[in-house]
Amino acid sequence: MAFGHQREDSRLILLREISQEGRIPRIDLAERTGISRATVTTITADLLRDGLIEEIPREDGAAGTRGRPRVDLKIAGAAHLVAGVKVSGSRISLVLMDFEGSQMAEHEVPLGAGRHSPEALAGYIGDAVAALAAKIGTETAQISGVGVGLAGTIDAGAGAVHWSPSLNARNVDFAAMLTERMGVPTYLDNDANLVAMAEKTFGLGRGRSDFIVVTIEAGVGMGIILGGEIYRGTRGCGAEFGHTKVQLEGALCRCGQRGCLEAYVAEYALLREADTALGPDTSLSGQIARLLGAAEAGDPTAASIVSRAGRMFAMGLANIVNIFDPELIILAGEQMQFDYLYADEVIAEMRKSIVQVDAAPPEVVIHKWGNLMWARGAAAYALEFVQERAAREGRVDAA
Amino acid sequence: MAFGHQREDSRLILLREISQEGRIPRIDLAERTGISRATVTTITADLLRDGLIEEIPREDGAAGTRGRPRVDLKIAGAAHLVAGVKVSGSRISLVLMDFEGSQMAEHEVPLGAGRHSPEALAGYIGDAVAALAAKIGTETAQISGVGVGLAGTIDAGAGAVHWSPSLNARNVDFAAMLTERMGVPTYLDNDANLVAMAEKTFGLGRGRSDFIVVTIEAGVGMGIILGGEIYRGTRGCGAEFGHTKVQLEGALCRCGQRGCLEAYVAEYALLREADTALGPDTSLSGQIARLLGAAEAGDPTAASIVSRAGRMFAMGLANIVNIFDPELIILAGEQMQFDYLYADEVIAEMRKSIVQVDAAPPEVVIHKWGNLMWARGAAAYALEFVQERAAREGRVDAA
Incomplete structure (x- = not known):
């Protein structure tokens, strides 16, 4: 039992190391992981037999001691497929990845605005995943894991949604519902956490163990990476940056409380003041553009809102x-319209408001990208679970 | 090399386990730590020979297989002495502990108000530690480690003080200065972190891996325990709860910025408003008592301040x-005068202002105690380092 446990751990450690390095000689694996050379040889032989990794000739073409070409190890992309899904207010965005993390397909479907019943949303997601799989001529049953990111308060460990702007019910066992609907293990998380995961895996957080990602969309989200892991809190509802209070008895927030950060910086917060300043406009995005334009043109009321x-x-x-x-804060989002929050003045103001010590303040970087980056984070999240299962069970055969 | 490293780790793991359990049979050690019985037998024999642990008869008097009394293992208290020091605005408080964590002596000396030069403060601390040691007829050189807690922004890893209300200089290598002055390795930390350490080791955080301690004294401090460790941030200046902003362009704080929490809840913040409301008073503590009394008696201005x-x-x-x-927030402090911040209404108000989910909100407990608890936290902090050295080197002989 104890041996089996260690063996399983070593399989996962080696799989993760190979995955992270892309391609790596066997001998470096022992050095980097502290696992003995003999064990590395045994376990990589197992992993090769299970089809989870493969050998490729060294790029430098160097020959080994017996004249055979030296080889590196890499993840066998074909071993598994994982899907990542991001649900936003207006659409569902999806990517399909292989076991190496290479993108195989992407897909986007519109989603009706407002809240959906859990059953209906699970249906939309299931249909979209099937359409995604069809893009490379396969089907949902060939996918080993699906990661899903939703806005709201999510208990990732329990796979439960406490509350989400996309659902019309509270406390939904949504991961179980999706797993049943699709017949594929599904892993749920707060969408900002999945952006943090994407930044760690593919983005600006690569190689960093401690950083914070702030996302701005319809609301304000935060993902916290500490020691290389997503920090989630006890009830799975930490990192609620958008609902930290910036003003006692302040502006009314969509959550029903007053003075939340969101109630000052989110689109709806700007809109309600824009209507006061400029008169109502039937187009919401048109009104935001009018407001920002007026502020830039020097209208003092519009400028004071922004x-x-x-x-x-x-x-x-x-x-x-x-x-x-x-050490690092990544401001991430897809909408150029939030440029006013990413402005140099805002970052300078932040730096003035932190505790001043004689050490460099944290680096702040701005990373703009589209919905597919969120979906890639969701896929990376699912990939971690599929790697764990593959380390435990050998090759995981899809249902 | 690799073996030596593992052996050293196992020594520390076993030492910590024995320390945490108080007394424990050999056989339970293997079970709890996952270290093999054979290795436990070898290493505990080493630890016994080094004088770091000792055998004591089982309390139930049960006999072993050969009729010998069964024994438990415990830490040998006499192996090492550690001192803990807390510097506050008005005094230096100290405790002396043995290697088991038992308190051997305590001591307190008054400290002149205001800022001191690093050399002067190191001198006061050195003298106070010598007086502490003298209380049990020994001397500073017999102490294996000293932990020191200071208010301010401390980089514990570097042993440096970025800034402290007790020092008249910034960026002081204060741990090195104290180590040289006393000839004993000295470990420095922010005082609120040491309260968190005390709560984890002796207090309400015992057996908890994730909790937050908020301290109220002259300022507002915070200690964060995540995964059983103090969370420190990149530059060693995280957890600056007192300087989080609660009001844009708000009340002036001692740090020079506006709107910090401290500028509303610290003693000086109440005092400046009390002077406006009630007229000046020559006694500061008298004025606070007058303010609280007036608020309780129904004076609306006084009540609005509180x-x-x-x-x-x-x-x-x-x-x-x-x-x-x-999962847990501990409100800790020594001064009953801050009762108004610990009031039920305040906790209820906090609960109304957090994100509402259908899961129990965090437990909030109030823990009042004296300066010696801070000093005990400092000693517990030093004890961790002395345990590490003892695991590495065998018995660490004092200089």
């Missing part, structure tokens, strides 16, 4: 720095 | 919960 949002955002960010003292 | 402090504190606490989602 500048207050920026200052509140800087204050919230400074609080995060004062609490976590991270 | 109630605003409480509401700002609740808002700050709610932000911590929204970010960390901890």
Whole structure:
């Protein structure tokens, strides 16, 4: 039992190391992981036999001691497929990845605005995953794991949604519902956590063990990576940056409380003040554009709306720095319309509001990308579970 | 090399396990640590020979297979002495502990108010440690490690003080200075971190791996325990709860910035408003008592000062919960005068301001104790380092 446990751990450690390095000689694996050369030889032979890794000739073409070409090890892409799904207010975005993390297909379907019943949303997601698989001529049953990112308060460990703007019910065992609907193990997480996962796996957080990702979409989200892992809190509802309070008895938030950061910086917060300042507009995005245009043109009321949002955002960010003292903060989002929050003045204001010591303040970087990056994070999240199962069971055959 | 490293790790793991359990049979050690029985037998024999642990008869008097009394293992208290020191605005408080964590002596000396030069403060601490050792007829050189807690922004890893209200200089290599002054390895940390350490080792955080301690003294401090370890941040200046902002362009803080939580809830914040409301008083503590008395007697201005402090504190606490989602928050402090911040209304207000999910909110407990508890935390911190050295080197002989 004890031996089996160690063996399983070593399989996972080696699989992860190979995955992270892309391609690596056997001999380096022993050095990097501290696992003995003999054990590395045995386990990599197992992994080869299970089809989880493969040998490829060294790129430098160097020959080994007996004249055979030297080989590196790499993940066998064909071993597994994983899907990543991001549900936003207006669409479902999906990517399909192989076991190596290479993107095989992408797909996007529109989603009706507002809240959906859990059954209906599970159906939309199931149909979209099937359509994604069809893009490479396969089917859902050939996928080994699906990662799904939703906005809201999610208990990832339990696979449960406490609350989400996409669902019309609270406390839904949504991972179980999706697993049953698709017949594929499904892993659920808060969408901001999955962005953090994407940044760690493919993005600016690669090789960093401690950083914070702030996302701005319809709401404000945060993902915290500590020691290389997503920090989730006890009930799975930590990192609620958008609902930290920046003003006692302040502006009304969609959550029903007052003074939340979101109530100052989210689109709806700007819109309600824009209507006061400029008169109503039937097009919501048109109204935001009008507001930002008026602010830029020097309209003092419009400028005060935008500048207050920026200052509140800087204050919230400074609080995060004062609490976590991270080495890196990534401001991530897809919508160029939030540029006013990413402005140099906002970052400068944040730096002025943190505890001043004679050491460099955290690096702040801005990373703009599309919905597919969120979906890639969801796929990377599912990939971790599939790697664990593959390490435990040998090759995991899809249902 | 690799073996030596593992052996050293196993020594530390067993030493920590025995220390945590108080007394434990050999056979349970193997079970709890996953270290093989043979290795446990070898290493505990080493630890016995080094004088770091000792055998004591089982309390139930049960006899072993050959009629010999069964024995438990325990830490040999006499193996090492450690001292813990807490520097506050008005005094230096110290405890002396043996290697088992039993308190051998305590000591307190007054400290002149205001800022001191690093050399002067190192001198006061050195003298106080010598006086502490003299209480049990020994001397500083017989102490294996000294832990020191200071208010301010401390880089514990580097043993450096970025800034402290007790020092008149910034960026001081204070741990090195103390080590040289006393001839004993000295470990420095932020005082709130050491309270968190004390709660984890002796207090309400015993057996908990994730919790937050908020301390209220002259300022507001925070210690964060995640995964059983103190969370420190990149530059060693995280957990600056007192300087999180609760109001944009708010009240002036001692740090020079505006809107910090401290600028609403610390003693000086109440005092400056008390002077406005009640007229100046020559006695600071007398003025606080007058303010609280007037608030209780129904004076609306006095009541508004106290109630605003409480509401700002609740808002700050709610932000911590929204970010960390901890299972437990310990409000710790020695001064009964901060009761208004610990009031039921404040806790209720905090609970109303956190993200609402259908799961129990974090437990909030209030733990009042004296300066010696801070010093005990400092000693527990030093004890961890001395345990590590003892595991590495066998018995560490004092200089």
